[in-house]
Amino acid sequence: MSKAAEIDIVSVSKVYGSTTAVHSISLKIPSGSYCCFLGPSGCGKTSTLRMIAGHESISSGDVRLGNVVVTDLPPAKRGTAMMFQSYALFPHLDLIDNVAFSLKMKGVDKEERRAKALEMLKLMQMEPYATRRPAQLSGGQQQRVALARALITDPEALLLDEPLSALDPFLKIRMRAELKKLQKSLGITFVHVTHSQEEAMALADIIVIMNDGRIEQAAHPREVFERPATAFVARFMGDHNVLSGRVVESGNGTVTLEVTEGQTFTVAGPDQEPGSPIDIGVRTDRVRLATPSEKTLGFNGIVSNVEYRGASVKITVIGAGSDDFTVIATDADYFEKPVSVGDAVPLSWGLEDAVLLGRIAA
Structure with a gap:
């Protein structure tokens, strides 16, 4: 796996027409940490995640990954990978081809990309299902495939948009433990958007609480619990x-x-x-x-x-x-x-x- 990168958000704003979704926020996410963005719907947390990923343009300010300013780079050139809420798997492809898809786009030859995809499926304990299609899997299994597909590019940071929201309560708790274990074993920076306080407390090294496009507090879960800022x-x-x-x-x-x-x-x-x-x-x-x-x-x-x-x-x-x-x-x-x-x-x-x-x- 590639090294983890510090993410530095410098005075970043997002304006849609006359609405400001994110108001000039600044934040340093330490390399190799698990960071959760938390807040009610419409607080700006998903817009912020999408700006880090490059799926949303930045109205003003900069995003740095390590020492590279990635503000104007396309998503594939940033060293980040994003896992979407809907998993966005291709229904007509088997798991190997789903996971290998980004390597195919980069022109990696078939043998190499399939071998790497199998390695990723093994990491996710999904190797026995390699020839299945997404529709033949449970929600938790689909989530593991989506994770394998995001991680195959060796990102320095993995960005997760409400990854557990579609799962039932018992599976949520199990997948939470798996995400934490995965982040520790890979050592890369995870940035995870959620509206669940419990999820953020269980996972994060740093919780960033947003409200109305602003950061109200960014701190270790214990500090947020013991000493709320606002x-x-x-x-x-x-x-x-x-x-x-x-x-x-x-x-x-x-x-x-x-x-x-x-x-x-x-x-x-x-x-x-x-x-x-x-x-x-x-x-x-x-x-x-x-x-x-x-x-x-x-x-x-x-x-x-x-x-x-x-x-x-x-x-x-x-x-x-x-x-x-x-x-x-x-x-x-x-x-x-x-x-x-x-x-x-x-x-x-x-x-x-x-x-x-x-x-x-x-």
Whole structure:
């Protein structure tokens, strides 16, 4: 396999007519890493992937692969390979010819390209099916063939557009493990677009969260989980509640905000301008159904929903200006003292379980 390349995205924008799909983003993807672009539909993640691949023109800015500026190069000259969501296999060709297709286009002779295709099918544990057509395969098998076809060109980076979205939940989890193993054994850079937080957390060395054409945060999964950069990241990842208000006091490493309903909450953080808008994130799994003590913060709310999830129970509460404040309780804690929709409940958490969230200038 060829060496992995660092991907450097420098002030890249994508404009379609009067719509800006990607707003001047900059990002370095380290060589040999597994990078997941994550975000809601229409956030710009697929446009970004397609610009790296060369399947979409760049309106302004540059993309570098290693030390080569590939902005104006056609896809086949970039050292990248792309695996599409639909797999895009040729129905009339057997697996060997499907996998060998790009080498055929490059004029590689038949024996050599078929031998290389077989080698790739072997890597994907698909060698026994070499003479079959795509229609005779399951979704997971088709996906392996699409991967073999993308990897046959020895790319420095493999680009994957929602590769697991068509698979059933059990197969998704299995293929996730296989993708991670494959990336580690090949050592090349993987860039993977998904809208699944769980998928990104399971696979990535670096998660890039996009919203409205901008990067909200690019960091290791643990940092994204523990310290979301913005209210959008906190809400999108689903592991922090967001409380919004105005600064009433700050100093000595803490900031106090007041929410619209009048309650005040404190969070660790640098001084803020009094009166300025502020968001804080509170870990859902650290909130307790308990009255706040001198060492904890909290408020009283009304339970609006209870969802049993096996090992945990998700309780949604209305209060402190939030209509979906979430508590994740262990099943043991919950069933020891269950609550129902409509109950008034006290909530509390420690100062260290809240994080000051930043804001991205539009």
